[in-house]
Amino acid sequence: MNIPLLEIRDLNFSYRFRKYQTQMTFRDLFVQGIKAPLSYFSAEDELPVLKDINLKLYAGDKIALTGVNGAGKTTLCRLLLGLLAPKTGKITHQGNIRGIFASSPGIYPELTGRENATILAHLLYPEYSLAEKKIIIEEALHFSELNQFIDMPFQNYSKGMQNRLYLSLVSAKPVDILILDEVFDGADAKFQEKITARFSAMIEMCKVLIFVSHSEENIKRVCNKSYLIQNQEISAC
Amino acid sequence: MSTLNVFFPAASKKIETIKILSLAQIKVRYRKSMAGFVWVCLNPLLLFGAQAFIFKNILKINLDHYLLFLLTGLIPWNILTMGIEMGIPLFYNSRELIKNFCVSPAVLVSSFLVDHLLTSFFTFTITLLAVYIIDPFPFTQSFILLPFCLLILIAGLWNMIFTLSMANIFFRDTKFVISFLHQLLFFLTPIFYPVNILPGFLKTLALINPYYVLILPIRNCLYPDATANILSSITLAVGFILLHMTLNQTLWKKERNSFYLKI
Numbered sequence: 001m002n003i004p005l006l007e008i009r010d011l012n013f014s015y016r017f018r019k020y021q022t023q024m025t026f027r028d029l030f031v032q033g034i035k036a037p038l039s040y041f042s043a044e045d046e047l048p049v050l051k052d053i054n055l056k057l058y059a060g061d062k063i064a065l066t067g068v069n070g071a072g073k074t075t076l077c078r079l080l081l082g083l084l085a086p087k088t089g090k091i092t093h094q095g096n097i098r099g100i101f102a103s104s105p106g107i108y109p110e111l112t113g114r115e116n117a118t119i120l121a122h123l124l125y126p127e128y129s130l131a132e133k134k135i136i137i138e139e140a141l142h143f144s145e146l147n148q149f150i151d152m153p154f155q156n157y158s159k160g161m162q163n164r165l166y167l168s169l170v171s172a173k174p175v176d177i178l179i180l181d182e183v184f185d186g187a188d189a190k191f192q193e194k195i196t197a198r199f200s201a202m203i204e205m206c207k208v209l210i211f212v213s214h215s216e217e218n219i220k221r222v223c224n225k226s227y228l229i230q231n232q233e234i235s236a237c
Numbered sequence: 238m239s240t241l242n243v244f245f246p247a248a249s250k251k252i253e254t255i256k257i258l259s260l261a262q263i264k265v266r267y268r269k270s271m272a273g274f275v276w277v278c279l280n281p282l283l284l285f286g287a288q289a290f291i292f293k294n295i296l297k298i299n300l301d302h303y304l305l306f307l308l309t310g311l312i313p314w315n316i317l318t319m320g321i322e323m324g325i326p327l328f329y330n331s332r333e334l335i336k337n338f339c340v341s342p343a344v345l346v347s348s349f350l351v352d353h354l355l356t357s358f359f360t361f362t363i364t365l366l367a368v369y370i371i372d373p374f375p376f377t378q379s380f381i382l383l384p385f386c387l388l389i390l391i392a393g394l395w396n397m398i399f400t401l402s403m404a405n406i407f408f409r410d411t412k413f414v415i416s417f418l419h420q421l422l423f424f425l426t427p428i429f430y431p432v433n434i435l436p437g438f439l440k441t442l443a444l445i446n447p448y449y450v451l452i453l454p455i456r457n458c459l460y461p462d463a464t465a466n467i468l469s470s471i472t473l474a475v476g477f478i479l480l481h482m483t484l485n486q487t488l489w490k491k492e493r494n495s496f497y498l499k500i
Contacts, residue, residue: 013494015494015495015498016494016495023409023499024407024408025408025409025410026408026410026411026414027410029408078497081339082339083336083339083497084493084494084497085493085494099337099339100337101336101337102333102337107261107333107334108261108262108264108265110265111261111264111265115261115264118257119257119258119261120338122253122254122257123254123257123334123338123340124338126250126253126254
């Protein structure tokens with residue numbers, strides 16, 4: 001029997017509206033309290049983001065998640081990773097899951113590229129042993145072609161160099177379920193080609209891929225199914 | 238570590254992450270030279286010296302072993318307030334780790350505390366030795382409870398940083414509000430004067446002041462005072478910590494999704 005590697009059942013998710021709308025300060029809260037004290041006790045509205053989502057993904061599924069900005073694609077990815085808690089419904093998965101959301105997150109800008117790579121390797125590959133992590137780091141550093149810059153502070157890197165280091169590391173090992181949320185942009189043209197090939201090889205080895213992108217070209221290249229999130233609902237397209 | 242890894246893999250991973258992140262923070266803080274570490278330790282020591290001089294010689298607070306009395310209030314106070322003020326922007330500054338690498342906020346607070354406590358306890362020990370040399374004090378039996386009382390302080394600080402760093406995501410002026418509150422509380426918390434000199438209402442207020450509740454066990458275990466009841470102060474502090482922990486858990490459950498949205 002074919003068992004889904006990832007299953008979403010009757011998932012509903014919403015953000016609380018008052019918090020979604022404004023960035024408050026204690027000063028605002030104080031002023032609001034003086035002007036309209038009863039507003040503290042008024043019920044918060046909810047902004048529904050995802051409604052009745054049902055999805056089963058099996059080994060070999062490489063799906064694209066599409067939709068306009070704010071449709072709920074990243075929210076769904078964060079739900080899958082367990083960062084967000086659904087209002088109702090259930091998400092279950094078999095095997096390791098990894099989400100990649102940015103192309104060059106700054107971890108510790110004051111530390112060198114090599115030191116940042118060590119921290120990143122630990123965060124990305126906690127299931128590997130120390131010796132295996134060392135091999136991953138060395139291989140990724142070599143792949144990034146940062147050579148003499150590797151022991152320079154990360155904050156001195158250009159945006160492209162930061163991308164090289166990060167993308168080299170996140171694409172070092174495959175995972176059972178991989179979530180890629182708009183991560184392909186940023187590296188220079190020559191390296192872009194090289195990293196795309198490496199990502200493609202990693203994607204091949206992953207059992208399930210969830211790919212969020214606005215680029216139809218990339219979607220066609222890596223995905224075999226496509227889903228659209230629109231009006232809080234998900235549908236195959 | 239390997240046994241822990243076998244029986245509690247999730248806990249082992251978290252401890253490993255705390256270790257890695259603490260080391261990174263220590264490297265960032267002290268990588269230039271040892272002078273950075275010396276300065277961080279020397280700063281509260283100098284502050285203690287100046288305050289001790291003012292309170293003892295200018296305000297003329299007359300208590301036996303006043304330096305020890307002051308140390309047992311002022312150093313824990315500094316550990317709490319400096320830790321809180323440095324910890325408030327923690328979640329915001331570490332948003333990349335939280336959002337992109339699913340690092341739990343609880344792990345971040347723990348790794349921050351490792352770095353902060355390393356310097357704080359070094360300062361505490363150095364000051365305690367200096368005070369002993371200047372004004373030798375008797376060691377009572379309750380001294381052995383010091384590690385436990387310090388643990389209480391750490392747990393209390395952990396809770397406070399978690400709550401306030403989370404509040405800072407929703408209210409970006411949290412740091413300024415807390416900084417103002419600390420200035421106010423410095424005079425209202427009996428750290429450089431005995432609680433008994435306060436009038437009734439203020440005394441009651443002091444006894445429920447969370448900062449004082451966490452500081453009192455350390456004072457009671459180090460400062461020889463016949464009227465002090467160390468067990469009741471420990472019970473109160475542990476009760477406060479458990480209550481705060483429950484509140485933090487409830488807050489996290491309620492605000493988790495908004496937290497990830499705002500960050």
